[in-house]
């Protein structure tokens with residue numbers, strides 16, 4: 811797998827962030843991060859495990875789970891808990907909305923501009939609000955044609 815300059819910069823950034831949060835950057839952690847980044851869409855832990863094993867054949871599922879948690883806590887990947895499907899992951903990019911299939915759990919990015927409702931929500935309540943979530947649920951094309 812060719813590693814581009816851009817990828818190398820990303821890896822440096824990842825190393826910095828992990829070091830700042832007090833975590834050693836292990837080879838396993840880099841492989842898990844790379845597996846999340848290179849997976850299409852929003853992989854679950856098993857999909858990450860399958861990809862990670864191509865890069866490091868003896869990595870265990872437990873190691874993958876543990877490193878997914880560490881990478882999430884360090885802010886390098888995002889964990890999505892949408893609908894009834896199991897938890898999925900994605901590399902952190904611009905915050906964006908998701909559409910979720912109620913039937914099969916498929917998740918896709920939704921390319922519409924984000925609304926910032928946090929300051930409004932804050933004005934209307936006594937809460938100090940840190941994040942907002944808005945998801946759209948429906949049936950994907952597959953589930954619509956093969957119910």
Ligand SMILES: [Zn+2]
Nearest residue numbers: 911914950953
């Ligand atoms: Zn579906």
Ligand SMILES: [Zn+2]
Nearest residue numbers: 900908918919
């Ligand atoms: Zn997404």
